[in-house]
Amino acid sequence: MKLSTRAIYGLRAMIDLGVYSEQEAVSIQSIAGRQNISVSYLEQLMAKLKRAGLVESTRGACGGYRLGRPADEISVGDILRILEGGLEAAQCPGTSPEENCETKDICVAKLVWKRINDSITQAVDTLMLGQLIEESRKKQEEKM
Numbered sequence: 001m002k003l004s005t006r007a008i009y010g011l012r013a014m015i016d017l018g019v020y021s022e023q024e025a026v027s028i029q030s031i032a033g034r035q036n037i038s039v040s041y042l043e044q045l046m047a048k049l050k051r052a053g054l055v056e057s058t059r060g061a062c063g064g065y066r067l068g069r070p071a072d073e074i075s076v077g078d079i080l081r082i083l084e085g086g087l088e089a090a091q092c093p094g095t096s097p098e099e100n101c102e103t104k105d106i107c108v109a110k111l112v113w114k115r116i117n118d119s120i121t122q123a124v125d126t127l128m129l130g131q132l133i134e135e136s137r138k139k140q141e142e143k144m
Contacts, residue, residue: 003080003084004083004084006045006083006084007079007080007083007084009035009037009041009042009045010045010048010049010079010080010082010083011076011079011080011132012035012037013031013035013037013042013045013046014049014054014055014067014074014079014129015129015132015133015136016031016034016035016136017031017055017065017066017067018067018071018129018130018132018133018136019133019136019137019140020034021064021065021066021067024062024064025057025058025062025063025064025065025066026064026065026066027063027064027065028042028043028046028064028065030064031065045083046065048082048083049068049079049082049083050065050068052078052082053068053069054067054068054069054074054078054079054082055067055068056068067129070130071128071129071130071133072128072129072130073128074128074129074130075124075125075126075127075128075129076124076125076127076128076129076132077121077124077125077127079129080124087117087120087121087124088113088117088120089113089116089117089120090112090113090116090117091113092109092110092113092114
């Protein structure tokens with residue numbers, strides 16, 4: 001499985017937002033500057049995240065973005081699914097009851113794909129944005 005820049009930049013932006021939006025809304029320009037992401041690309045990512053309710057925006061002079069839910073309630077899996085769609089490393093029709101696969105009853109390779117997909121799901125769904133924000137803060141304090 002290879003994640004796109006959408007997922008990589010989107011996760012970085014969400015961590016940045018969590019670190020810097022506790023006191024006030026954060027401008028997209030400031031996130032883009034800190035994370036070295038183009039403003040126009042970041043606007044596209046934030047629009048997807050906003051539609052899904054993971055971020056909120058405020059207009060005006062003091063406007064910007066904030067997390068839409070507490071960081072401890074947002075999993076990495078939530079973010080990646082919004083930006084990437086599915087997270088399956090392999091899409092095998094034999095692992096889905098809705099799909100029709102001629103060798104479904106005798107194929108054992110589907111067990112490999114199911115285990116890989118289940119492992120990815122477990123990893124990203126148990127890693128919470130709040131954990132990453134805290135780790136980011138620790139790294140920033142170590143630099144000082």
